Amino acid sequence: MKWGLVYSHGFAQFSYGENHPFKLARAERFYQLLERNQLLSDPDIDLIRPEPAPEPLLLVPHSPAYLQALRDAEKGEFKLEMLKFGLGSEDCPVFPGVYQFVRLACGASFEAVYRVMEGKQNFVFNPVGGFHHAKRSYAEGFCYVNDINLIGHLLLLQGYKVAYLDFDAHHGNGVQDEFYSDPNFLFISFHENGKYLYPGVGFETEMGAGAGLGFNVNVPMEPGADDEVFLYLYKELVPPLLEAFKPDFGIVLFGADAMLADPLTHLRLSNNSLADVAHDLKQRLKRWVGLGAGGYNLEETARTWALVWATVTGQEDQTDMTGLGGVFLASSEMGAAGFRDLRGYSSGPEKDRAMEEARRVAIYIKRNIFSKVGAK
Ligand SMILES: [Zn+2]
Structure with a gap:
């Protein structure tokens, strides 16, 4: 097995603005954690420096008019007409270098x-990727250019069957819209129920259309869902779906905003959940990429990605250097500590409701989707 990490210190020069929750510093912090813990030194690991995506490639997921608006935003000067493309909103501010930034992020994916x-590699991780909310002609949810739709289309053009697994706390609406009718793109998104969180969609009843009916799987979770709820849903749904679909290629979003420590969402997972997922997926997907996506507690996000990286690359022992949970160490010196949170199990009425709802969603998906994909 060979692994790669795509990263450039050049990302650190960009900023959405001081008070914006999306911080590029989390990727730099993640990189430092890997370096400090010798998680990049295995000879089977390649460090890859990304180049900005060639402009014509961006036409795969976006319209020429939208790309022109992004180019116009490059100097960081807002113009009223940009708003019709979602540019200059609170979520997607116009900042200096924004076009260079999105080209570099897309280039990395x-x-x-x-x-x-x-x-060259079996798995490559890009922490600055996974912009799953961007639409063809519209920026939203901190996402300007949809790198997933770009690589998704390129893989489909090569004849691959693609499994997309999105563990970010927000629904992957920009990706769902793009591949909704395509039976060669299996879309699976775990997220906080859209009744409580942006983007307000992603219900289990959105199952794809036409030839793609059944190949769009939404797994909404109630606020308060913890590791137990999440892993129950994962085990009930993901292995049978992947075994039936038999993907040639996987795209996995390791968003870290479903964690208890995240300030923007209401889920209560620990990063052990994503480590378990990484451990399972590395046996199911022989060729795959991981993308960082969301995560708004900077230290928790960096540690979660480091834990995922260590798990996929078989270096887990280097993450367990302390018996204490990382939660207690979150604001202190973490480079020398373990990356793992304490397991997040909660109890009480909120948890009971989350579990009950999870059982209902699992049954719904098994009844309405499994037979369409050939899953048992
Ligand atoms: Zn998110």
């Missing part, structure tokens, strides 16, 4: 996929 397609 493109390079990750290209490497794996070429057979």
Whole structure:
């Protein structure tokens, strides 16, 4: 097995603004954690420096008019007409270098996929990727350019069957819209129920259309869902779906905003959940990329990605250097500590409701989707 990490210190020069929750510093912090814990030194690990995506590639997921508006926003000067493209909103501010930033982020996801397609690596991780909310002509939810839709289309063009697994706390609406009718793109999104959180969609009843009916799987979770709820849903749904679909390629979003420590969502997972997922998926997907996506507690996000990285690359022992839970160490010196949170199990009426709802959603998906994908 060979693994790659795509990262450039160049990302650190960009900023959505001082008070914006999306911090590029979390990727730099993640990189430092890997370096400090010798998690990049294995000879089977390649460190890959991304190049900005060539402009024509961005036309795969976006309209020319939208790209022109993004180019116009490059200097960081807001113009009223940009708002019709979602640019200059509170979520998607116009900032200096925004076009360079999105080209570099897309270039990183493109390079990750290209490497794996070429057979140089089995898995490549891009922490600054997974912008799952961006639409064809519209920026939203901190996302300007949809790197997933870019690589998704490129993989489909090569004849691959693609499994997309999105563990970010927000529903992957921009990706769902793009591949809703495509039976070669299996979309699976775990997220906080849209009744309580942006983008307000992603219900289990959205199952795809036409030839793609059944290949769009939404797994909404109630506020307060913890590791037990999440892992119950994962085990009930993901293995049978993947076994039936038999993907050639996986795109996995390891968003860290479903964690208890995240300030923007109401889920209560610990990062052990994503480590368990990484452990399971590395046996199911022989060729795949991981993308960072959301995560708004900077230290928790960096540690979660480091834990996922260590798990996929078989270096877990280097993450367990302390018996204490990382939660207690979150604001102190973490480079020398373990990356794991304490397991997040809660109890009480909120948890009971989350579990009950999870059982209902699992039954709904098994009844209405499994037979369409050939899952048992
Ligand atoms: Zn998110």
